[in-house]
Amino acid sequence: MDTSEYMPMFLAEAQEHLQELNLAVVALEDDPANQETVDGIFRIAHSLKGMSATMGFTAIAELTHVMEDVFELLRQRSGGLQKEAITTVLACLDALESAVGSIEQTGVEDLDPQPLIAALRELIRERSPEQEIARAGGAQIPDAALLAAVRDAGGRILHVRVQLHADVLMPAVRAHMVFSALNVHGETIGSVPTPDEIENFDGHELQAWIVSEHEEAELARTASGVSDVSAVEVRELAVNGSESDLPPSSSGEPPLAGSLAQGQAQPNTISARELASAPAHAGAPTTTAGQHSARTVRVDAERLDTLMHLMGELVIHRTAVEALTASIDSQELQHAVQNLTRSSQALQSMVMQVRMIPVDVVFMRFPRLVRDLSTKLGKEIELELVGRETELDRTVVDSLGDPLVHLVRNSLDHGIEAPDVRVAAGKPPTGKLTIAARHAGGSVVIEVRDDGRGVDPEAIALKALERGLIDAEAARHVDARAAVELLFTPGFSTAEVTSDISGRGVGMDAVRTKIRELGGEVLMESEQGRGTSAQIRLPLTLAIVSALQVDVAGAPFAIPIDRVERTLRLDEHTVHRVAGRRVLSLDDGVIPLLEGAATFGRAAAGAHDLVVIVRGQDKRIGLTVDDLVGQRELVTRPLPEVVSAGQPVSGGAVLADAQIALIVDCDALAGGLIARAARADAHERREPIVSSGR
Amino acid sequence: MSEESHARQLVVFTLGTEQYALPIEHVHEIIRYDEPRSVASPVPWVRGVISLRGRIVPIYDLSARLGLQAQHGEATKIVIVEADSETVGVVVDEVEEVLTVADTDFEDVPGADSEMIEAIVKLGERLVVLLKSNTIFAGINDTVGQPA
Known part of the structure; x- marks a missing residue:
């Protein structure tokens, strides 16, 4: 089907999913035992897989499929993820993000999933040989469609599980023998390990799905006849194969695959809304996030802008009517105008509300960012996000990301010290970074605060002097306040070498310019040795x-x-x-x-x-x-x-x-x-x- | 470069004693001249802003831009031009007509300011200067430069 019309929605959703994934994975690192987070990750990865497969982005689908497998296994057992597993998964997310980015720019996914898939598989291999067997045969496990097709044709499918002795010497040979023996009963439509993998097989459990009219006991006897087989279990797959009968990799499939497959078959009947909401419904809405997305409607930002624009015109016209009728002596007219005013004000405030979205949309990226940067910089940092639910006009939120990232990078790079330096200064080794949002009258204030080393007026003065921003005389009189002001001067960047962390060729002046474009202001306070606080104050709405x-x-x-x-x-x-x-x-x-x-x-x-x-x-x-x-x-x-x-x-x-x-x-x-x-x-x-x- | 079929429609207007034109596809509408709300722009040919159905549109004095003597009067109009996704209004002395001109009637203008003039149309004794709607206004923001 022609998917281009869904492209913007796919991109928006994919980016959203990736952001949620980032957040969830970092959260998992903090609290590995949190089953809900693992479930959430699984669900998001699953949605992403379904979406990208529908859109024909096979590399993304392939990678997310394997990620899903990894989390499926995690979901089944407790214990959580190792640090390197988190790193691998985050690397996958980065790759996915850049793939989605390249789709947005060129329409082509630029992703080679194989190295990452290999890395992911490596993670599982280390942990559970048993589950590795189950997973390794993923490609050969009959999928729901095949099973259904066989059943529709009147076929009867038997699922055979064979356990080999723990001390079996040549599992590969035994596996081969078991499968060959079972073949006399009917056609094997799936097996673990797959025929290709038998050679390297070294596990203890074999599975096969066989279309056969023979009795279960007959198959069991056949399998038991092979040496080193310790146990055999044969069951007929139920007509509506319950989840437990199906192999793990397809267990999550049915709801989403169903709805998307339908969309492919009938391109005219699937609406953009269904496409958008399908992933949201796919996972069981056990978390608040799931419930939230199910109750909300995705609206094109441009339509919101148009709505706002029309609302603006209405306000103008209303004001004109008010002015024109003010001098007319008619009770009824006055009354009617008052009603008009009241309704239009109510409408106005509703339109404003519709445009409001929680600042969390911007905050979401920071746990990941802080984690990555602190690892890179060898610093220990505790991030606190306050007031995530604070609402802001969409246009403001959209433009807030870059300036905030800049402030956070600054804090991590220049503000918070390395653990040993902190200890030497009598501080706890772990630095604290707080990003807080709150309403203040008609404004919203977003603060980025750290307990780092603060701004050193002398160092700042020296830099400013070097860069020719001030003369020697002025440099002598730079106090804390003036130093902060100098940070905002164009051409001033405290980073000696442009690191990939904060020195991106833009400085605080860029932050200030950006915020001012939004009609806001940036204030910065710093106390040497105690920390720095940057406050962005923005109007709640610009419109x-x-x-x-x-x-x-x-x-x-x-x-x-x-x-x-x-x-x-x-x-x-x-x-x-x-x-x-x-x-x-x-x-x-x-x-x-x-x-x-x-x-x-x-x-x-x-x-x-x-x-x-x-x-x-x-x-x-x-x-x-x-x-x-x-x-x-x-x-x-x-x-x-x-x-x-x-x-x-x-x-x-x-x-x-x-x-x-x-x-x-x-x-x-x-x-x-x-x-x-x-x-x-x-x-x-x-x-x-x-x-x-x- | 086909020989016949390709004709262009131009909106022809006068500035001082000369005739100028803009391609009709860039002319959004023509409105009566009202004194724009003046602004203190560093650009000399910016006359101010007007409100066009709720939008704020800058008004440029085309005569000043081209270095001509304007003769604003009763017939003075504002031509709303859409170029490069920007909407601007230009003040002209009088809008004459919409001309359909065959490709063959266009002549290059050697030596002329190619930034502003695309071609010259010669129709008997008449000379109509076709302006480049894209560059004549679109680049204007760049000429302002960043305030220090």
Whole structure:
């Protein structure tokens, strides 16, 4: 069948499954005895196998099939996985991930499963010769389809199990003799070991599936006649062969194989939803994850965006209707408009909720990442994930991954020390890394905290000096705060040699740029010897922002309401000049005062006698405006870069009267100030922000 | 390079005293000119932004881009162009017509600014300059550069 239409779904599901697998395997390492985790792994591997087989990706299917076998065996016994087994399985996951990646890019799976399969088989071989026998014949074990076909044709299948003496000298020869003898009773449709493997057979249990009309006892007699046979068991396979009658490798097959086979036979009847949900139903929903996926619907992200977009238009139209009807004196109309408003707000909040997904989607990758990196770096690290269920807008979550990975890598690479160093410093040998998410008002705060060595101002100053970011004089005055700020300077990377861990040619400035694009901010605090904490603060949703609409030189601007501390009249406060810049003296401090018109590159007009105190990155700023229009729910739209370049604006919004308000980027306001102060003396290139000083 | 069949449809408009055109497949719509919401862009030919059914679209002054003297007036329009998945509006003095031009009527423009001009169409006495909709606007973001 033509599977291309299912490709996006396959890719999304496969990536999700792989991520879950990663998580589960790492969890298994911590708690090898956890049967539920093993079951989970088995189930996911099984789904993945079914999906990839349906899509015609045979290498992935083959590899996952063997992985499934390994976990099937684990499921049957207790004891858990050895460290090297975990490593092998993780290597398989990496290979699968890159195969899925190459499918996404080129449509072809780039995977050679054989070395990994060999490694996997090696794992089992070491552990249980008995189960090895059972598994080795996998290819020759009659599958459900064959069994069914034989039965449909009126055939009767006998399952023969033969035990050889424990001290048998030539098991291969005995196996051959047993099979030859059994052949007189009918056609052998499957055997363990397979005919090809008999030569190297050195186990003690043989199995054969034979289509025969002869009595069970006759077969048993025949088999017992061979030397070294200690026991024989012959049973007829039940018509609806119960699971225990079937060989292990096919025991998990029926539900999924059934539904997928159906899909192949009738390409028109299988819907995308069925394809998507089949794997979810395949495994018994014993874990919460299983239940969860069964109750949810997979929706194309683009449709969600469209929904959001339409919702935005509705909000705009609603606001326009509200404005138009406000002056009409009709109780009924007012009432109707109120109802409209109420419904549309409810709809709006529901749409927002639909877009919210738990931050765990991003967090999921970290147990694996931390495990790999700490092993590589020879560090002992305990990872704690807090607030995994914290929900965030999908677009935010999507973009959060890279910055977070960067922060985590930084912590592992530069923050947390090697065990001996830690002990010498009087700390426990195991470092602690916490990734925590929590809601804070209209924002979500994600913190990456370690108890490592912290930022060393002197070392940072030296690096910055080497890289020409600051001069010798400034280097002498770098304190902890300034050092942290230097980390964010473009061109600063603390990694001496670009390691494959944190030095990927991007630094903290890339993290900050990314987060700011999302309308958020990054703060970092560090205490030398005690640890570092990086906080990412993001708006819960990017799409609709509650903002204070102001008028600056005849044009509308919007300041996100959560950044507005308060507003005041300029003439009621004292304005000073400090080093040529205006500052506003308030009861609780002195803050820089920016002139609105100049800040946004407009010709001054209007009174400019109102001030909005905004909370910037880590400082407050006063911004003069001409008028305060009011609080508005604004649907944010990205601005073309050519329009916003060099201005402290982060987006635009269409107002009820079809005017466009530019959304003020409060961090850029504050940031520009810092940048300007830092370079006050130098003849630098054009400032990103039009000078506001006089 | 087939000889007949291949004709192209062009949206022809005037800028100052000259006639220019864009391929019709890149012209999304033509709207009445309203003063765009001005922005302080470092790019001189950016006139501002307008809202087009909820979307924010940048408006470019094509005359300024080409170094011409604009004659905006009553007939001034904004041509909404979709090029390279970007939607932009360009201000033109007047939209003339949609011309169907045979391939053979296109002439190369040796020496001209190939970044902006794709070809010249010669129809009797008329000269219509066919602009490159992709490069004339699409690359604009690159010319802004990253703010320091």
